[in-house]
Amino acid sequence: MSELLEVAGLTRAFGGLFAARDVAFKVADGEVVGLIGPNGAGKTTVFNMIAGLLKPTSGQVLLGGRDCTGLQPHRMAQLGVARTFQITSLFPTLTVMDNIRVGMHRRMVGSVVGALLGTAAYRREEESARSKARDILDFLGMSGLSDREAQFLSYGDQRRLELAIALAAEPKLLLLDEPAAGMSPDESRRLIELIGKIRQTGVSVLLVEHHMKVVMGVCDRIAVLDHGVVIAQGQPHEVANDPTVIRVYLGRETANA
Ligand SMILES: Nc1ncnc2c1ncn2[C@@H]1O[C@H](COP(=O)(O)OP(=O)(O)OP(=O)(O)O)[C@@H](O)[C@H]1O
Secondary structure (H helix, E strand, O other), X not given: OOEXXXXXXXXXXXXXXXXXXXXXXXXXXXXXEEXXXXXXXXXXXXXXXXXXXXXXXXXXXXXXXXXXXXXXXHHHHHOOEEEOOOHHHOOOOOEHHHXXXXXXXXXXXXXXXXXXXXXXXXXXXXXXXXXXXXXXXXXXXXXXXXXXXXXXXXXXXXXXXXXXXXXXXXXXXXXXXXXOOOOOHHHHHHXXXXXXXXXXXXXXXXXXXXXXXXXXXXXXXEEEEEOOEEEEEEOHHHHHOOHHHHHHHHHHOOOOO
């Protein structure tokens, strides 16, 4: 497998505090990598530096070997990095289908003028967007919800809709920020299945997650952060049995196992 994402020496200081220091890990094509650690360990900071939302103080973010350090989020998106957004970014009174189409809209070539004039090119693009959105809903097992307003979806379905919007960008790398937060055990199980399905399509996933069952159930490899530093990385069973990791988790928080 070739490397899709590589971060090297990634560091971010806030004043005198190093939220991330010299962080290094890789995500291969079609691999699911978990980024875990106690509260305040630096997961979001690393995640945001990869997504382009936060500039590193030093270090590199490489995508397919290309240096993408410090690029803006929309440039990272163009290069194939998609992230899930919080539920608040859904449009509550729009249908599931329209939420996905709005998500796609920014990347569509057709102009506003084309839309206003109802040109053939615009209609073709619009139909292909709808068809793609239907495929994604089908893939996520949400076909029956296409016409439902987002506000009437269950919590788990709202989070699946976020996934659908991210997948509509046809990413190479999907960044998932605590996708299992607030989910019931049933919803978490479905999420594990879905992430597995997404991986099978060749998409790589970087997952920040507190929910250990989800992390252990779906990740090929895990990197553990503590105080901004990677203290362990490896396969789930290696990390779970690492004495430093056990000490950090037992000492700092009760793992959500
Ligand atoms: N904008 C900021 N300004 C100052 N300090 C920050 C900022 N963002 C994060 N920090 C600090 O950096 C450290 C790492 O925070 P970060 O949010 O990356 O951790 P986390 O692992 O994502 O935590 P959680 O699991 O609670 O979301 C924390 O000490 C936090 O207080």
